[in-house]
Amino acid sequence: MKAMKVANALKIAPVAFYPAYYEKEEDADLRDIAHMVINNIKTDQPYRFHIPHQRDNSIQNRKHLLVRLMEFSKRMGVEGISSAMVNETQDEIIAACSWRWHEMPVSLPVMAEDEGDTLTRMAAEGLKRRLTTLEFGWKPPAEQYQVYINRLRYELSVLKKLGFCGYFLMVENLLSWARKQDIPVGPGRGSSAGSLVAWAIGITNIDPLRHGLLFERFINPERLDLPDADLDFSQAQRPRVLEYLEEHYGEKYVAGIPNFSYLGMASALRDTARIYGVSTEDMAVSKQLKPFDDEGLTLEETREQLGALDKYAKANPEAFDAACKLQSLMRSYGKHAAGVIVSGVPLTERTPVELRNGVRCIAFDKRFCESMGLIKLDVLGLATLDLLALAKRYIKENEGIDVNLDAIPLDDKRVLEGMALGETTGVFQFESGGMRNLLKNLGSGIKPMSFEMAVATTALYRPGPMQSGMMDTYVSVARGYEDAHSLHPSLDELTKETNGVLVYQEQIMKASQILAGFSLSEADMVRKAIGKKDIEKMKKIGADFSDRAQLGWLEVQTDDGQIVTVHRAALHPCSDGKKRTVEQAMKEDADIIEFDTSK
Structure with missing residues (x-):
């Protein structure tokens, strides 16, 4: 009543609305079920809290809403209620609102007056230093220098074209500061290890050419996908890294990223089964659902294809019906463990900012950062780096030796012998029982354990390769039980080091x-x-x-008389700026300036 008096006095037209928590009236019980799922309550739990207390929080049409409004005015003795509050006022609000979404340009802090020139200079100086320094017991031979220079030029041209030079400078600035503060930093992992520029300026410590890593896996020159580097820091000192970002760029420009967890097909089935008291044996059908979930199917659609699920649905109709309705429901929200946004404009110009457990976060999760022109940094805390730093300190204190981890050769015999015996307790990504068994299986093979073999285990010991039989095939070939299978004669060289198996994404490419x-x-x-x-x-x-x-390859003679082999479907840059196949160029009398001979 007071609100109505204030509205009348200020001549503000009130608008009527009714809270809607579900679509249809018959869905009222779903709120109760969702509450039980989220709070781990069973349907038969004595004296449990029931929601909702009323069953009319579905979406109402205007006629229904007006009836409710009149009932409310009589019950509460409120005057001045009219149909205009449902019709005209709502229409006025709708008419006054307009919203149009558009992709926002990338926003990063300005790192230099000319970011392209600065990055080029740093990369050139860094590459010169890298090429003449032993790292992990190896340095590139002089005859390969031009290959490195050409790759560096190519990457820099792409980064300048896409406007990502500032991103590389920002990441380098953060890592350089951390090293100066004696904060342990990881050598790099993920797709950023494929960048020679990243290696040259010290973002990573991994030579991509030595290890056959591809720049295009990190940054695709033909698609404006924002870069996303995984940065490992000491877990104990990660808070200092976050403090530096806020102090250096300003609190208004730095925030965390939220995450939202949803009920997938399997989790919806498991959670509803639990609250309805379904037996563990019946609940086991949820383990068969992942392939169907990956295809984006609903439980109802999957039921038609999976007999075990149909059997479950018939035996537990209430639980199955609830699972169908709860699939894709948001279960909880929190803060992303590692994601940090650093923007060139105040974040509130791009997104709402809120506090989650006392930490500033943007309101949208990582899926929408790119659309808002915000680049995510993954600032991860790794306990292994603390362990290594502690080990180095103890060795220095007790033996007087400064251990340089970057000087240990990748073919160190004692290290590889230890891995072949599965002696990897405490070694990041190699310490689980299953991984140690895999290492021992490979260690007893016909070839001694190598660095390449150890790397392959980290890609093979995953659900996909294990379930598909790829891991077993790799081990079987390594132990001499079978010969490597040829996927295609032209791929034999590509899969030679991985026992005839396509282990890495780079091999797929x-x-x-x-x-x-x-x-x-x-x-x-x-x-x-x-x-x-x-x-x-x-x-x-x-x-x-x-x-x-099916088009195959052909041989072409270049202007200088060389014979090059190119694929008939490959596109080559021409003098007019377009790309054409050899046959298209001949037909249109276009000059190819460089042949794509990659195989």
């Missing part, structure tokens, strides 16, 4: 090049479609791959 003449940018799209299990995109790419793979 290179195979796309070899078989179908895909550019590395196109090959990266193949990798992403497979990684995200995007069935529709894989079908589309698959059709293109099949067509192009």
Whole structure:
């Protein structure tokens, strides 16, 4: 009543609304079920809290809302209630609102007056230093220097074109500060290890050419996907890193990223089964749902394809019906463990900012950062780095030796012998029982344990390769039980070091090049479609791959008399700025300025 008096006095037209928590009236019990799922309460729990107390919080039409409003005015003795509060006022608000979404340009702090020139200078100086310094017991031979220089020029041209030079300078600034503060920093992991520029300026400590890593897996020149580097710091000192970002760039420009967890197909089935008291035996069907969930199917659609799920639904109709309705429901929200946004403009110009457990966070999760032009840094805390720092300190105190981890050769015999015996307790990514067993299986093979073999285990000891049989095939070949299988004669060289198995995403990309003449940018799209299990995109790419793979290769004589082998479907840059196949260039009398001979 007081509110109505104030509204009348200020001549503010009130608007009527009714809280809607679900779509239809019959969905009222879903609120109760969702409450039980989130709070781990069973349906038969004595004296449990029931919600909702009323069953009319569904979406109401205007006529229904007006009836409710009149009932409310009589019950509360409120005067001045009219149909205008439902009709005209709502329409006025709707008419006054307009919203249009548009992709926002990338916003980063300005790191230098000319970021491109600054990065070029730093990268050139860094590469010169890297090429003449022993790292992990090795340095590139002089005859390979030009290969490194050409790769550096190519990467820098892409970074300048896409406007990512500032990002590299920002990451380098953070890592350089951390090292000066004696904060342990990781050597680099993830796709950023494929960048020679990142290696040259000290973002990573991994030579991508030595290890066959691809720049296009990190940054695709033909798609404006924002870079996303994983940065490992001491877990104990990670808070100092976050403090530095806030102090250096300003609190208004730095914030964390939230995350939201949703009930997937399997979790919806398990959680509803639990609150309805379904037996563990019946609940086991949830383990069979992942392939269907990956395809984006609903439980109802999966029931038609999976007999075990149909049997479960018939035996537990209430639990199954609830699971169907709760699938995709947001279960909880929190803060992303590592994600940090550093912006060139105040974050409130791009997104709402809120506090989560006392920490500033933007309101949208990482899926929407790119659309808002915000680049995410993954600032991870790694306990292994603390352990290594502690070990180095103890060795110095007790033995008087300064251990340089970067000086240990990758073919160190004692280290590899220890790995072959599974003696990896406390070693990051190698300490689980299953991983140690895998190392021991490989260590008793026909070839001695190598660094390359140890690296392969980190890619093989994952659910996909284990379930598909790839890991077993790799081990079987390593132990001499079978010969490496040839996927295709032209791929034998590519899979020689991985026992005939496509272990790495880089191999998928290179195979796309070899078989179908895909550019590395196109090959990266193949990798992403497979990684995200995007069935529709894989079908589309698959059709293109099949067509192009049948075209084959041809030999072409260049202007200087050289004979080069190129794929018929490969696109080559021409003098007019366009890209064409050899046959298109001949037909249109276009000059190819550089042949794409990658295989």
